[in-house]
Amino acid sequence: MRPGPRPALLTREPNNPILCAADWPYPIHTVFNPAATRLRDGTTLLLCRVEDHRGHSHLCAARSANGVDHWVIDAEPTMSARPDEFPEELWGIEDPRITWVSELNKYAVTYTAFSKGGPGVALALTEDFRSFERLGLVMQPDDKDAALLPHRIDGHWALIHRPMHESGAHVWISYSPDLRNWGGHKLVLLARKGAWWDANKVGLSPPLIETERGWLMIYHGVRHTAAGSLYRLGLALLDREHPNVCILRGDEWVFGPEATYEREGDVGYVVFPCGYTVEDDGDTLHLYYGAADSCVAMARGSIKAMLEWLDACGSDPR
Numbered sequence: 001m002r003p004g005p006r007p008a009l010l011t012r013e014p015n016n017p018i019l020c021a022a023d024w025p026y027p028i029h030t031v032f033n034p035a036a037t038r039l040r041d042g043t044t045l046l047l048c049r050v051e052d053h054r055g056h057s058h059l060c061a062a063r064s065a066n067g068v069d070h071w072v073i074d075a076e077p078t079m080s081a082r083p084d085e086f087p088e089e090l091w092g093i094e095d096p097r098i099t100w101v102s103e104l105n106k107y108a109v110t111y112t113a114f115s116k117g118g119p120g121v122a123l124a125l126t127e128d129f130r131s132f133e134r135l136g137l138v139m140q141p142d143d144k145d146a147a148l149l150p151h152r153i154d155g156h157w158a159l160i161h162r163p164m165h166e167s168g169a170h171v172w173i174s175y176s177p178d179l180r181n182w183g184g185h186k187l188v189l190l191a192r193k194g195a196w197w198d199a200n201k202v203g204l205s206p207p208l209i210e211t212e213r214g215w216l217m218i219y220h221g222v223r224h225t226a227a228g229s230l231y232r233l234g235l236a237l238l239d240r241e242h243p244n245v246c247i248l249r250g251d252e253w254v255f256g257p258e259a260t261y262e263r264e265g266d267v268g269y270v271v272f273p274c275g276y277t278v279e280d281d282g283d284t285l286h287l288y289y290g291a292a293d294s295c296v297a298m299a300r301g302s303i304k305a306m307l308e309w310l311d312a313c314g315s316d317p318r
């Protein structure tokens with residue numbers, strides 16, 4: 001055990017929550033679990049999951065110069081479910097993640113498409129967050145928490161995702177030559193067992209963060225209790241050339257629901273990030289997360305400090 005107080009690797013923005021339903025230009029029930037990216041001009045774009053009064057979700061973009069306030073929200077849904085052409089979207093589209101793919105000069109948006117067959121992973125490409133080219137379901141149900149890596153690994157695209165299995169919900173990676181056909185499936189991160197905070201169910205939170213040391217993964221772990229589920233965040237590091245290999249994993253969670261807006265809402269005790277941006281210093285992370293499935297909040301962290309924490313407190317799970 002390491003002596004001293006737990007380091008605060010993520011610090012909440014004092015003005016949290018930064019976005020809520022009352023901010024929306026049209027009637028909505030809740031807004032949460034946003035994807036994030038910085039556009040070429042430095043603007044922060046959040047692609048938020050918005051739940052309507054049927055309980056169905058769509059995606060809506062909010063833009064801000066500083067990534068904290070003065071959000072300009074699209075006047076209408078930015079990306080709505082289109083169940084007529086894509087039946088897998090019958091009950092809505094949820095929890096997007098954005099990856100800038102320089103080879104394609106496009107953003108890849110992975111999201112959960114929800115329908116009678118369960119939640120599956122869908123992929124769309126966009127240049128401007130106004131029109132979207134759908135590639136359809138890339139991972140069949142039950143599967144979610146997916147993000148594309150920003151470039152090919154050994155000639156193949158790579159997708160992190162989280163299929164469900166009776167042995168637990170673990171993080172996997174799959175490879176594709178063309179973004180349509182996927183194979184080479186490999187297990188990346190196992191949910192632990194028993195009393196652990198990340199027992200039985202883990203999943204990728206925002207897309208992987210590429211560093212010189214490897215791919216930094218912020219993942220969520222779910223603890224089932226008599227009162228419900230507790231969603232917390234942990235850290236792992238994946239090998240740079242072989243992202244299926246986890247080289248370091250922390251034992252302790254680094255962020256969990258503490259603030260009132262994280263503990264009270266439609267689904268209390270949930271922090272659920274789907275996106276981050278990196279400031280101009282190349283190190284300061286803005287982590288955007290849904291709080292209690294009800295609003296959007298932000299926390300700041302340092303990539304360097306997270307890697308140092310993994311060096312000090314993590315271990316090689318192999």
Ligand code: BMA
Pocket residue numbers: 033094095231267270272290293
């Ligand atoms: C997960 C996802 C998230 C949600 C979380 C807590 O399974 O569906 O969208 O925030 O549960 O309800």
